[in-house]
Amino acid sequence: MSSRSTPRRAVLAAALAVTAAAAPLSSVASASAAPRGGPGRPDGSVDYRAWTTFPQWAGGRGAGTRVLGGARPGLVLDRPLGTVEYTDPHTGTTARWEYATWHSPVHVLPEPASEIVVSWNARTPAGTWLQAELRAAYTDRTHSPWYVMGRWTSGDGAGDIRRTCVDGQGDKKSSVSTDTLAVDDPSGGLRLASYELRLTLHRRPGTSRTPTVWRVGAMASDIPDRFTVPASRPGEGAGHALRVPRHSQEIHRGQYPEYDNGGEAWCSPTSSTMVIEYWGRGPSREDLAWVDPAYADPQVCHAARHTYDYQYKGCGNWPFNAAYAATYQDLQGVVTRLRSLNDAERLVRAGIPLITSQSFLATELDGAGYGTAGHLMCVVGFTGDGDVIANDPASPSNAAVERIYKRRQFENIWLRTKRYNAQGQVRSGTGGICYLYFPLRPTTRQARALASVGVR
Template identity: 35%
Template sequence: MNARSLSTLALLLASTQTACVSQQKGREDSPSDEPGPPARLWRRSAVERDFERFTREGTALTGDGALVLDASARTDSVPVPTGRNEDGGTRYHEATYRLGSAVSEVQLVPGGFTSVVPSFDAQTPPGTWVKVTLAARIEGAWTKDYELGVWAFDKVPVARHSVDGQGDADGQVYTDTLNLKRRADALRMTVWLFSSQPEATPRVRALTAAVSDKQGVVADASSDRAAWGTVLEVPGHSQMLYPEGGPVWCSPTSTTMLLGYWGRKLGRPELTTTVPSSADRTFDWVYKGTGNWAFNTAYASAIGDGALHGAVLRLDGFAQVERLIAAGIPVSISIAYEEGELTGSPVRSSDGHLIVLKGFTPEGDVVCNDPAFKTDETVSVTYKRDELWRAWQHSRGAAYVLWPSGTAFPAEVIGLLR
């Protein structure tokens, strides 16, 4: 059997088994019979001039409200991880660099929370990078600042990566998610800006935290049916066309589809990209995969000179997705299911998989692009609403959204923490 035949056989075998299994973070805790507080969104952005209230050190605000390094930024030379060598060792950036920080005000969360997924809009010119940390208040005491990702659009001088080994008595970081062991009532986010170049600086436009409870919800919310019969024109891409990594590229493939949609809608051809390019720009050098949720939205909000905003959300049901579809915003959702649980799926089961939700039938079932189908032309599929909702709850409603830069996120979709 020749090499081409072997590659074809490998793809066929992968398509009958599970998609994205080697890069997933594992299923979230399944919802219990007792519902937790609703999922909410904390977001601070340059558009709203929110960074004016942050406590800043070595950072300043641009005229449009974004965070950048300023002349007072201190220098340091403590080596920072830059990625991995081929032998598995860690590479370090050992030259001097400038750094500054901005700390958010304390955000109270009525009803509390036990899980947080941060995301951010940041442009990182060559030689620069950013880091995001989160702390939560539990029974009157603050946890440590957990590191939720080091981000750079490029691979040098510091390659983007999550941070392992942070578990303690309060919580545990799982790649892009902080899960707490007890309920917290407040959160605080810090963003760190770094530059190895004297004139270059990152530019942070927004910080977001999807705040939810590990108990999740017990049923899909009722619908007003406003988006039933609406299907957005999202271009199709199959992850299975790329033997070099495609079977585990569901996340960057879904991100590529969202970018393609906005590229057409906004007349911005620079947003139309390829699946391998998206996979390259979302790869997490510690996680060793492309499924880091925050890195996918950070990448999407950075290309095209920041033409889009991006955020990771937790949503409680399809009624919220319907509001986004009605506003012309497609959504990528994270699902998992066993054999026989998702009628019409291209694989028998999945421990974790990303698809794009682009609309609803007149009866309320869900029209999607599922990148696990074998070709670009065959990714469009309709899933039964109740089956897909159950599959989605394995991630407790995790979703990616993108929307045009300079516009506010639709406030009616999800409870906003202010």
């Protein structure tokens, strides 16, 4: 989400179906299991579920796809089911594509949810792309349509589609806003009881190229409306900080208007770049050859180009950023929610920085010097008193990126779901949303920290 800009999402801070119809989702009764942390928690429920292992992939229903084994199991296009025409709304080009599909098992949520965000990790060689879809069962035992949660490719060459979300999807019970499926009126009690994911892999006819999908998952949540959240006490992260590279989005102001003009619009790819580099990854010199040599930090320009959503018209699509991070060798990326800064401390103490999304008035975060309708930054550590050490890309220079923000202020603007804007109007908050990027083979401590926040 762009710093200091009006958010395009209607929810959380905020169509053409090209595949054959799937088998109906099984009827599912309302879930009754308690959410992680016990029943009746005032901070609501969060459930992240992913498919990554060979047995998990094999447990889905493939049609024309094949599961690869090895160190990083994944899904590939094997024998196409046929061809389909797709007219790219952003280029006007109509092309024919071979395709195959994979359907996840139905995932019954441990606690009914009001919102779901899907994310994936994949590689798409030139001339290939994927579509991720979701279908939910409501607690009233009806079902949503199949919603397109993203059409994605890692490249943008002449033979590639333009990566895009799909607007205008809804059934008068729920709707999709950019990257988030949400119940339209959660105050009425309706919730999402379960869901099924569908992947459709595409390639140019007559070629053997294929997307490879290593991870697909979804974060389902039901966070109560709240303007303030309970304060946490400093925990195991206090006094610990990670050496995360620092990059300013502001030094790119006015660069590449075709990718939303740099500056305040590039908080998400700039934050992603910082964490990708922390893990020792990044684009090659050849990858960066297209960037104007007069521009500093060309890797940030590269991230903006390769996270740009042509429908959203910006670089702030959450799953697209996680997918971009995972295009680098043995790196994974997910979108999820955390419950408190104690969760963040556990991750940081294990060596995992996180990218958080928040919105606030200038008076609500001392030291920021700005207000924003939606902004991404990196949490890289905590002072001895538990205040947040953040790499905030909304800084005038790389040297000025590291900031210290008061714990109580930061926690509230990140975890709340309701806020007042400068005109006194009620607007949505992000409810603890974050990106987590981590290695394919995390250390034991890192794996335990990730598991403690529901990511495996």
